[in-house]
Amino acid sequence: MSLCEFPDDEHFSNLEAMVVQIGPKEVLIPAEVSLEADKIKMIMERSGALVTVCKKSDFSTDNLVQDMNKLILFKEGQQQNSNALPQMNFATATSALAALVKYLELCSDQENFGQFVMVTLDQARYVYLDTAAVNALNLLPTPGAMAHRRNHSVLGLLDKCCTPQGHRLLSQWVKQPLKDLAAINERLDVVECLIDDMELRQALLEDHLRRIPDLQALAKRIQRKKATMQDCYRIYQAMQRLPMLLDALKNQNGGHAHPTLRTVLIEPLQELIGDMKNFQEMIETTLDMDYVDKGEFLIKPEFDEELQEMREKMNELEDKIKSQLNKAARDLSLEPHKTIKLESNSQYGYFFRVSLKDEKALRGQSTYTVLDSVKNGVKFRSQKMTNLNEEYSQLKEQYTEQQKKIVSEVITVAVSYSNPLQQLSDVLAWLDVVTSFAAVAAGAPGPYVRPTMLEGGGQRVMRLKQCRHPCLEMLTNTTYIPNDIHMEADKCTLLMVTGPNMGGKSTYIRSAGVTALLAHIGCFVPCDAAEMSVLDAILARVGASDSQIKGMSTFMVEMVETASILRMATPNSLVIIDELGRGTSTYEGCGIAWAIAEYLAKEVKAFSLFATHFHELTRLPEEVPTVHNCHVTAVTSDDENSLTLLYEVRPGACDQSFGIHCAKMARFPTHVIDDAKQKLADLEDYQGDISASDSATKRKIIKEGEELISEFLSECKKLKKDELSDEDLEKAVTKLKDEIIKKNNPYVSALGVAA
Numbered sequence: 001m002s003l004c005e006f007p008d009d010e011h012f013s014n015l016e017a018m019v020v021q022i023g024p025k026e027v028l029i030p031a032e033v034s035l036e037a038d039k040i041k042m043i044m045e046r047s048g049a050l051v052t053v054c055k056k057s058d059f060s061t062d063n064l065v066q067d068m069n070k071l072i073l074f075k076e077g078q079q080q081n082s083n084a085l086p087q088m089n090f091a092t093a094t095s096a097l098a099a100l101v102k103y104l105e106l107c108s109d110q111e112n113f114g115q116f117v118m119v120t121l122d123q124a125r126y127v128y129l130d131t132a133a134v135n136a137l138n139l140l141p142t143p144g145a146m147a148h149r150r151n152h153s154v155l156g157l158l159d160k161c162c163t164p165q166g167h168r169l170l171s172q173w174v175k176q177p178l179k180d181l182a183a184i185n186e187r188l189d190v191v192e193c194l195i196d197d198m199e200l201r202q203a204l205l206e207d208h209l210r211r212i213p214d215l216q217a218l219a220k221r222i223q224r225k226k227a228t229m230q231d232c233y234r235i236y237q238a239m240q241r242l243p244m245l246l247d248a249l250k251n252q253n254g255g256h257a258h259p260t261l262r263t264v265l266i267e268p269l270q271e272l273i274g275d276m277k278n279f280q281e282m283i284e285t286t287l288d289m290d291y292v293d294k295g296e297f298l299i300k301p302e303f304d305e306e307l308q309e310m311r312e313k314m315n316e317l318e319d320k321i322k323s324q325l326n327k328a329a330r331d332l333s334l335e336p337h338k339t340i341k342l343e344s345n346s347q348y349g350y351f352f353r354v355s356l357k358d359e360k361a362l363r364g365q366s367t368y369t370v371l372d373s374v375k376n377g378v379k380f381r382s383q384k385m386t387n388l389n390e391e392y393s394q395l396k397e398q399y400t401e402q403q404k405k406i407v408s409e410v411i412t413v414a415v416s417y418s419n420p421l422q423q424l425s426d427v428l429a430w431l432d433v434v435t436s437f438a439a440v441a442a443g444a445p446g447p448y449v450r451p452t453m454l455e456g457g458g459q460r461v462m463r464l465k466q467c468r469h470p471c472l473e474m475l476t477n478t479t480y481i482p483n484d485i486h487m488e489a490d491k492c493t494l495l496m497v498t499g500p501n502m503g504g505k506s507t508y509i510r511s512a513g514v515t516a517l518l519a520h521i522g523c524f525v526p527c528d529a530a531e532m533s534v535l536d537a538i539l540a541r542v543g544a545s546d547s548q549i550k551g552m553s554t555f556m557v558e559m560v561e562t563a564s565i566l567r568m569a570t571p572n573s574l575v576i577i578d579e580l581g582r583g584t585s586t587y588e589g590c591g592i593a594w595a596i597a598e599y600l601a602k603e604v605k606a607f608s609l610f611a612t613h614f615h616e617l618t619r620l621p622e623e624v625p626t627v628h629n630c631h632v633t634a635v636t637s638d639d640e641n642s643l644t645l646l647y648e649v650r651p652g653a654c655d656q657s658f659g660i661h662c663a664k665m666a667r668f669p670t671h672v673i674d675d676a677k678q679k680l681a682d683l684e685d686y687q688g689d690i691s692a693s694d695s696a697t698k699r700k701i702i703k704e705g706e707e708l709i710s711e712f713l714s715e716c717k718k719l720k721k722d723e724l725s726d727e728d729l730e731k732a733v734t735k736l737k738d739e740i741i742k743k744n745n746p747y748v749s750a751l752g753v754a755a
Ligand SMILES: Nc1ncnc2c1ncn2[C@@H]1O[C@H](COP(=O)(O)OP(=O)(O)OP(=O)(O)O)[C@@H](O)[C@H]1O
Pocket: 472, 478, 479, 480, 481, 482, 499, 500, 501, 502, 503, 504, 505, 506, 507, 508, 611, 632, 647, 648
């Protein structure tokens, strides 16, 4: 039971980050009609969690201490009173815990007693990730995604794990990037060892880890006394193999294993293997290995006197039963094992069988009773055989009972091993994930390097040399064009990326986000060189997730997500914003995007990557020197009919727009393209007229121009069309037109009103 409490803003941003990191399947909330409750429901839905509304009274903590006293497993020497646990001081979290205990009816099943521990969930350990960032960076596969699309998500790309516990841990790591430099470096150290040592990596992947069962699930079954002898045997088998895995690790670097490898893996494994030694011995003395190959997991008769006695009696009876076959064969003049056979099944126990062809031998034999007669023959028994079978069945039943009794004794003893087993599972999952990281880095089409991670509090930098998008580069038919990303506090904190549609803007800014995430989970990164200071948050606003929240317009979603970014971002955050301001009128959208970029660069100073089609924004560096322009490149053919995208990112703003080329490539009708070209020419004239003005003046001119136009239109509307002749109507319109032209607004003139 993990508890935590934290203050939050009115948008529940911290709660959202926590939900992203934990990924709960179901969430309980009290029945309450309030704006807060609606917001929480919305966040949970967005994160794919099922919301269950509980009665408010379920959140009462009246019985919590008694309940916890039953459920918690207190450590030796610890006060056996849950009230003394530090987490019980959380006023809100404990009431949520009370609701959970009630909902899951934990106290109504005695098997739950003494099965839980209570810990504090430390959300400050992880880099803050919001749902938008998880979606924007494609961290998780879309539910139901086909296997061949696994490289489309970061988790799919990284998952080369061999064990179920490895898969689970990796999916946790991807959602919980670390802020702790030492912990990141610990992972990186081991990944580096495994990249450098191909033999060790392959031995782990192909020989050792592949054979490890889900020890965590087995530990849980043992702890709940639900395990079988087969489960114990699986643990036993894994334990038999672990010394070889340990030796392989010890042999790293010619027997001088890296210190981190020693402290994080070798030493804990060695200790846990030692802790499990008695378990192995117990299985060796109790389990009948002769039957294991046949898929039967029985207690050795020699282990228990009673069992031994019963087994001997059963053997005797079996011999007697076998001798009955010869007798019957003689009586019926059949050949034993050939025309008459001794068989057994669960319905009848032992019986004889003859084929339908030989059935006549039975006719007139009153000492034999037919059990059934089907296609594959006639089953029958003599009276003597029936008696022996009866005796044997009873004995077998007692034998099975005795077996069960001993199995349950063995499992009771095994409970004490569930803890080391759980720890073993954790260490092996850790090893599985870092081995998977190493395998991904070693198998990628381009180089992966160890990122140099710097303390977040120092001089903030992000220098990625020839960075690639790890998922995109894996797609077949793609030659990925790598690009540099350089940001540094006080020099360049915001990159404004412009360029043609499909030119690679989104890919460029996302590659930075994914690379930063990889570095923070302890993985090597797809770059030629990488250096970055530890981040506290990765925040994103990208167009793709628009339809995710029901009942909100695209623009509203965009604003909500952006507002959350502005609230959460600090100088240590990485912000990725793609195509902001598209959902509203061009000028408004551009204005909002400008204001947000300016705020991020001037006030927040977070490292930000901004991809935009608003060319206007390329003027921001004139006002804020830490904003730098860059653009994705493309070339057009001489006849302007084709556009080649180069995906290379160069400094400076994009000097040309390629929307019309894209429209041509998408086979728009020619007249639409021609119309668009004409409009573009008109607008460019206008741009020319006022291009000398700074952006503030330009915005003012546009605003005034739009007011003049709407004034003109409403005056036109007032004209009495039905009463005026065509000629008078034209005169009246021309007069109105002349009036606005006299105002000399360049925007109005450029729109061709004068003509
Ligand atoms: N660096 C690259 N190397 C190779 N291919 C790339 C690269 N970057 C992008 N691409 C290809 O171009 C496609 C479009 O890229 P992306 O979506 O990043 O463009 P964009 O500029 O954001 O487009 P739009 O402005 O239309 O949203 C990608 O799906 C990918 O196939």
